[in-house]
Amino acid sequence: MKAVGLYKYLPIDHPESLLDLDVPKPEAQGRDLLVRVEAISVNPVDTKVRAPGKPDRIDPHVLGWDAAGVVEAVGPEVTLFKPGDAVYYAGDITRPGSNSRYHLVDERIVGSKPRSMDMVQSAAVPLVAITAYEALFDRLGIDRDGAHCGRSLLLIGGAGGVGSIGIQLAKLAGLAVLATASRPDSIAWVRRLGADHVLDHRQPLRPQVEATGRRFVDYIFNCADTDGYWDTTADLVSPQGKICTIVENKGPLNQQLLKLKSVTHVWELMFTRAKYQTDDMIEQHRLLNRVADWIDGGKLAGIHRETLQPINAANLKNAHARLESGTMIGKLVLTGWE
Numbered sequence: 290m291k292a293v294g295l296y297k298y299l300p301i302d303h304p305e306s307l308l309d310l311d312v313p314k315p316e317a318q319g320r321d322l323l324v325r326v327e328a329i330s331v332n333p334v335d336t337k338v339r340a341p342g343k344p345d346r347i348d349p350h351v352l353g354w355d356a357a358g359v360v361e362a363v364g365p366e367v368t369l370f371k372p373g374d375a376v377y378y379a380g381d382i383t384r385p386g387s388n389s390r391y392h393l394v395d396e397r398i399v400g401s402k403p404r405s406m407d408m409v410q411s412a413a414v415p416l417v418a419i420t421a422y423e424a425l426f427d428r429l430g431i432d433r434d435g436a437h438c439g440r441s442l443l444l445i446g447g448a449g450g451v452g453s454i455g456i457q458l459a460k461l462a463g464l465a466v467l468a469t470a471s472r473p474d475s476i477a478w479v480r481r482l483g484a485d486h487v488l489d490h491r492q493p494l495r496p497q498v499e500a501t502g503r504r505f506v507d508y509i510f511n512c513a514d515t516d517g518y519w520d521t522t523a524d525l526v527s528p529q530g531k532i533c534t535i536v537e538n539k540g541p542l543n544q545q546l547l548k549l550k551s552v553t554h555v556w557e558l559m560f561t562r563a564k565y566q567t568d569d570m571i572e573q574h575r576l577l578n579r580v581a582d583w584i585d586g587g588k589l590a591g592i593h594r595e596t597l598q599p600i601n602a603a604n605l606k607n608a609h610a611r612l613e614s615g616t617m618i619g620k621l622v623l624t625g626w627e
């Protein structure tokens with residue numbers, strides 16, 4: 290079957306950074322679904338996994354952690370899906386990724402595709418929706434049904450994939466959302482998604498937060514740069530407030546700044562449940578179904594902005610280069626196999 294992958298971890302402009310491959314079609318065992326992949330999306334994790342510095346491989350490494358498609362076959366222990374079901378999911382970082390014609394994924398981290406979206410629009414959603422949902426509702430403890438209505442959230446990196454869904458989920462929970470964006474196009478996008486205030490992350494954030502009538506914000510969701518915003522977010526978060534980070538830090542983080550305010554800092558990694566096969570892994574199945582219901586009910590808007598066709602190494606190289614530029618707005622999706 291067709292797939293895109295690599296044997297060597299190389300800069301994206303190297304001819305062998307991503308290759309068109311022919312690999313064996315896998316078979317579904319246990320709780321796995323074999324999915325016929327119709328559309329995939331790209332995320333910064335793809336570029337981080339592809340980044341140079343790791344030893345060459347004998348077997349190819351197929352990347353990609355976002356897909357929409359149709360269940361082709363199911364393992365003997367599958368209970369949630371049947372062949373022919375339309376699904377969407379992000380997958381498991383410890384397994385081959387979704388940049389292949391057929392793909393195996395554990396049913397507990399798969400949702401039913403939103404009925405109101407096509408495959409392309411659906412593929413844009415799973416990884417960033419899982420991240421933003423878990424960050425806001427599981428890690429920061431914000432009540433998704435509105436018990437914390439009126440509290441404030443600063444979301445750093447509002448126009449990116451995670452921010453695009455994070456703004457909408459926070460508005461659904463009734464929060465006042467201050468989201469950052471720095472260019473006319475990204476500012477307009479963030480406004481359209483419902484942010485109450487748009488702050489420019491290229492300018493100091495404290496005066497911009499104060500201009501909204503606040504000294505502090507209750508919650509901070511940092512979707513951009515953990516080290517770079519550490520001191521700023523420690524300053525801006527309320528005493529006893531909460532900060533969630535999702536980007537790996539490069540240096541030590543000064544905990545003393547948080548101690549003074551009794552601030553809670555939490556990490557979110559959307560691959561944790563699948564990587565460690567946690568007892569509550571099936572929560573990602575439920576979460577994706579809930580997100581699909583919100584989409585079908587008109588409560589969440591799509592975040593897909595661009596499409597590349599077909600799914601091949603040349604188009605995936607373009608997509609990786611776009612991600613590495615740090616200027617993505619919403620999501621880029623690839624579809625079709627030639």
Ligand SMILES: NC(=O)c1ccc[n+]([C@@H]2O[C@H](COP(=O)([O-])OP(=O)(O)OC[C@H]3O[C@@H](n4cnc5c(N)ncnc54)[C@H](OP(=O)(O)O)[C@@H]3O)[C@@H](O)[C@H]2O)c1
Nearest residue numbers: 333420446448449450451470471475513535557558559617
């Ligand atoms: N832990 C997890 O589970 C998890 C899950 C998903 C993503 N992540 C990580 O989270 C990060 C964001 O992911 P993503 O998919 O949202 O990325 P993305 O779509 O590539 O984000 C692009 C956006 O980042 C903004 N940006 C660039 N530099 C910034 C800065 N210095 N400060 C604030 N915003 C900045 C840009 O806004 P402007 O154009 O307006 O400047 C752009 O719209 C990545 O590092 C990714 O690996 C982690």
